[in-house]
Amino acid sequence: ELKVEQNPLFLSMQEGKNYTIYCNYSTTSDRLYWYRQDPGKSLESLFVLLSNGAVKQEGRLMASLDTKARLSTLHITAAVHDLSATYFCAVDVRGGADGLTFGKGTHLIIQP
Amino acid sequence: DGGITQSPKYLFRKEGQNVTLSCEQNLNHDAMYWYRQDPGQGLRLIYYSQIVNDFQKGDIAEGYSVSREKKESFPLTVTSAQKNPTAFYLCASMGDGGELFFGEGSRLTVL
Numbered sequence: 524e525l526k527v528e529q530n531p532l533f534l535s536m537q538e539g540k541n542y543t544i545y546c547n548y549s550t551t552s553d554r555l556y557w558y559r560q561d562p563g564k565s566l567e568s569l570f571v572l573l574s575n576g577a578v579k580q581e582g583r584l585m586a587s588l589d590t591k592a593r594l595s596t597l598h599i600t601a602a603v604h605d606l607s608a609t610y611f612c613a614v615d616v617r618g619g620a621d622g623l624t625f626g627k628g629t630h631l632i633i634q635p
Numbered sequence: 636d637g638g639i640t641q642s643p644k645y646l647f648r649k650e651g652q653n654v655t656l657s658c659e660q661n662l663n664h665d666a667m668y669w670y671r672q673d674p675g676q677g678l679r680l681i682y683y684s685q686i687v688n689d690f691q692k693g694d695i696a697e698g699y700s701v702s703r704e705k706k707e708s709f710p711l712t713v714t715s716a717q718k719n720p721t722a723f724y725l726c727a728s729m730g731d732g733g734e735l736f737f738g739e740g741s742r743l744t745v746l
Binding site: 527531554556564565566567568571573611615620621623624625626627628630 | 668670675676677678679680683685691693725729732733734735736737738739740
């Protein structure tokens, strides 16, 4: 059975600090996606990682993918309050267009 | 603008009633999906369709039905057989890179 596990599931941190969210998955995949969800809203695509060693950066967020370790990280640099949200990783393990499998999400609160 | 439109945003249903959630996309994507989200949980796949007139069950299809008569439309019916239908329902379509694009969601509450 496929498992996509995020760690931590809940994180409270102060503005200005750095932190990393981890996403482990249990089967081979070369495609991993990160999404952001604000309370009561839909999911917004953040990063698409399509190969081993892929690294993408947008503002204070940076995502990377290690397919050999089956691990992706989402690193937050000098956090600001506006980054408070729930972050999901999702893995394409079915192949083709059979849909993505999501982790349970990391609920991130950034306090002033 | 291109995107995915879901309606209604909020829906209340009495026990024993069927309800249909609408999902329309103008992104010209072939594949479309329905996910369910419960509080504090990730997304679980209900049904998906890779092409018109064809669809497959996802991980939690029991109590749901879909149709795909047009490329642009993928409605989801929550039937009375679904024992715990209160949830946030998200429709998505898949772009060329395998990325999912989501609608704004429909929040269903059973009274």
